[in-house]
Amino acid sequence: MRQFGGNGCNRHPEADVCDDPAHCQAYLPLSAQKLKWGVLDFAANYYKIRRAVVATAGLVLSYDGLVIDPIFHSTCGGRTEYAHLVWTNEYPYLASVVCNFCQHSRRLTDERTFTVAGLAERLTQWNPAVAVTARS
Ligand SMILES: [Zn+2]
Numbered sequence: 001m002r003q004f005g006g007n008g009c010n011r012h013p014e015a016d017v018c019d020d021p022a023h024c025q026a027y028l029p030l031s032a033q034k035l036k037w038g039v040l041d042f043a044a045n046y047y048k049i050r051r052a053v054v055a056t057a058g059l060v061l062s063y064d065g066l067v068i069d070p071i072f073h074s075t076c077g078g079r080t081e082y083a084h085l086v087w088t089n090e091y092p093y094l095a096s097v098v099c100n101f102c103q104h105s106r107r108l109t110d111e112r113t114f115t116v117a118g119l120a121e122r123l124t125q126w127n128p129a130v131a132v133t134a135r136s
């Protein structure tokens with residue numbers, strides 16, 4: 001990857017990518033996939049993954065003649081976000097679009113319960129510039 005201008009994994013200088021799903025790649029060896037998914041889901045998921053690998057072998061995604069940074073996520077919640085609103089970098093190919101791919105995700109919705117004061121505290125921690133007053 002470095003030969004094509006990529007940065008490599010900054011946690012593992014000797015590697016292009018690592019297998020930490022929170023860092024470089026969401027990769028599990030076959031034995032771990034079987035344990036995680038069980039026999040039936042493993043077979044279905046493995047077939048789906050193999051089909052995707054074969055269908056995209058030798059292909060790269062490019063924008064304006066350059067290979068893109070193929071950032072991915074498991075669940076967007078129904079609409080992706082413009083990259084510049086999430087990170088400081090501008091990725092013109094990462095625009096906000098309606099997404100139906102993650103409608104099946106068990107992470108599509110989430111429910112949390114907070115006290116009014118707890119929510120105000122979290123909002124203030126998230127962005128101290130936001131004036132939050134807790135009233136119940
Ligand atoms: Zn990494």
Ligand SMILES: [Zn+2]
Binds near residue numbers: 075077078079102103
């Ligand atoms: Zn999505």
